[in-house]
Amino acid sequence: MNFSNLNSPLSKLRTRHYICCVLTFLLFSCAKEVIIVPPDTNATEVVILSPESNTSNNLIFSAEVRYLNNSDSIQSHGFIVDGISGETYIKKEYSISTPLKAGRITFKVPDPEIYKEGTYFLYKYFINTKKGMYTSKLNQFVVSNLKVQAKDNLIMAIGETVTVDGEFTNIEKNYDLVYSYYTYEEFKIPFEIINAGKSIRFQIPEGLEQGNNVTFRLVSKDQKGPQLAAIVANAFIVAKLSLPSTYSYYFNDVVNLPYTTKNYYDNNGLQVFIGNVFLKHSEYLRISDFILHQKGKSFPMGYTNGRDTVTFPQPLNLIEPDPNDFIVKPDYVHPGTTFEVSGPDPAKFNFYGYVTVGDKRAYYLQEGSASKKGELSIGDLPDGEYPMEMTNYHFSYKSNNKIKVRKVNISSISPSASYTGDIITLKGLFIKGRSYTLEIDKTSAAYSSCTTNGEITFEIPLMKAGNYQVKVQHFSEIGSTRPSNTVSLEIKRTIINSIYPLRAKSGSLITIEGNGMNGYKAQIADVEVRHTLSQNNKIQFKIPDDLPKGKYRINISDTAFDFDNTVSATEYLEIY
Known part of the structure; x- marks a missing residue:
């Protein structure tokens, strides 16, 4: 390759073209979707309202921004007042420093004394933006001659009384007392003039929203002229809670x-x-959230609302569990088992993890509080009768009804001499529904479930004939068991009692009768034949077609044994 060609004009042009293509691809592949929001063309709307208070010592202007164009850049906003006070012309602009938001705006005039009582003034709200000036329509206000020493930052409850000083002679003719910006009838509350017109008194009415601030105002009844209003009190209404039903x-x-x-x-x-x-x-x-780590059964109860702490007239009392509620369903149980019970709901009394039986940890669960049905798991206890005990911060429970614990016991075995595959019956302390293991000479040999209290049956497994010691163990949910006593069992050698017919043709059905033949296979001259029936006391098969005529010895054996267990018939089978 000639590297000098890379500096040729053609190579440089190709390189520039390649770079431009790559930059164009990167530019368009990395570009994000741009959503263009059209500008808001709606005009900001502001409405001037009647003053919240018209008194000469508490003049509070009010307005409402009903729509705010957020695309406008607001430079200033506030109230403008225009009028003549006595012989003085007044034009005042009160700018508000806080950011403008949609909703109600109130402003306490810092110099109310410059406005003469009984004189009408014009005022409006302005919003100055880069796009221009928005203003409300003009409204007028007049400073009333009411003298009110308003009370601020009160903390009151429903039904309590507020007394406010001032000059209130005959005001009931011209003013209503309300607890809202509105003057509808449902917001009016009664008041009385006391102390020769020097004070008014009223109660915090029912129906107020607790947890909020409320302004109480005297508002003029005259609907024709400008609304006159005077704030008499501002109060935070604390809550009251009803007494518990129990x-x-x-x-x-x-x-x-x-x-x-x-x-x-x-x-x-x-x-x-x-x-x-x-x-x-x-x-x-939840009661448990309060008392989980508190000791006792009775606790003072009440509430605090930020001003008052109210203790209810009675303490909270925990309902105690009934010692007679606990009932064991089986007549007796084995150590280390789980069994059905009925009793108090552990959740109602916080007994989870606090149950003992015979000084050992037990586990008590309940399926449903309505039926009281549950189950109890106990430890490996010796024979005896035990109450269920539960202790926590609140209760010390001891059941009146006892749990009767009995280990497995064999009282009899029948028959005591049997063949492999026979069914034996053990009588003793066995519980219906529980599973048991039959052990023969320390080897788990058979499993069975008890269907009748006090009695269980097992099938004798394939074993070498002889005399054995047998015992029974129960299945334990905690992983340990106590075996029963031992009893003697003789397992007899498998025998053939008869074969018939002793003379037959190929394909004929042959029957072997005997005892303990479960699992055994039949052979003719050491050739295993296919059974048509295999039972503990009977085996049937058909003579194979390929056997030549002659006399044959019949044997049975089980290859699962590690010893010779072949049993031979004393008579011969003749095929003719």
Whole structure:
């Protein structure tokens, strides 16, 4: 390859073309989708409202931004006042420093004394943006001659009384007391004039939203002229909770303490206490969350609302479990087993993990509190009668009904001399529904489930004939068992009692009768034949077609044994 050609004009042009293609690909493959939002063309809308308060010592302007164009760059906003106070012309601009947001705006005038009482003034709201000035329509206000020493930052509860000083003679003719920006009838509350017109008195009414601030105002009844208003009090309404419907609860119960009026909106100041634990109030207060680590069965109960701590007239009392509720379903049980019981619901009394039987840890579970049906798992206990005991921070429970623990015991075996494959019956301490293992000379030999209390049957497995010691073990859910006593069992040698017919043709059916033949295979002259029937006391087969005529010895044997267990018939079979 001639490397000098790389510097030729043609090579340089190709290189530039290649680079341009790569840059173009990268530019368009990496470009993100751009969503273009059209500009907001709607005009900002602001409405001037009547003052919240018109008194000469508490003049509060009010307006409402009903639509705010967020694409406008706001430079300033506030109230403009225009009018003559006495002989002085007043034009004032009150700029508001906080950012403008949609919704209600209030502004406390810092110099209310410059506005003469009884004089009408014009005012409006302005919003100055880069695009221009938005203003509300003009409205007028007049400073009233009401003298009110308003109370601020009160913390009150429903039904409590508020007294405000001022000059209130005959105001009931011209003013209503309301607790809203609106003057509808449902927001009006009664008041009384006391102290020779120097004070008014009213109660915090039912129906107020607890957990919020409320402004109480005197508002003029005259609907024709400008609205006159005077704030008399601002109060935070603390909550009151209703008394519980009962003072007796289970450990896992939920206590319902509703508000006396409307909801108390997410205020951490409202807390419920049981004992010495305080938790934020909710509609789902679990008793267990309060008392899990507190000792006792009775606890003071109440709430705090940020101002008052109210203790209910009675303490909370835990319902105690009934010692007679616990019932064992079987008449007796084996050590280390799980069995059916009925009794108190562990969840209702916090007994999970606190159960003992015979000073050993036990496990008590319940399927359903309505039926009280459950199960209990006990340890490897000696024979005896034991109560179920449960102890925690609140209760010390001891059942009146006892658990009768009995290990497996064999009282008799029948028959005591049997063949392999025979069924033997053991009588003794056996429980219906439980599984047992038959051990012959320390070897697990057979398994069976008890279908009748006190009795169980086993099939004798394939074993060498002889005399054995047998015992039974039960299946234990905790992994350990206590074996039963031992009894003697004689296993007889498998025998052939008869063969018939003794003279037959090829293809004929031959029957062998005997004892203990379960699992054995028949042979003719050491050739295994296919059975048509295999039972412990009978084997049937057909004479193979390929056997020549003659006399043959019949044998049976089981190849599963590691010793010679062949049994031979005393008579010969003749094929003719």
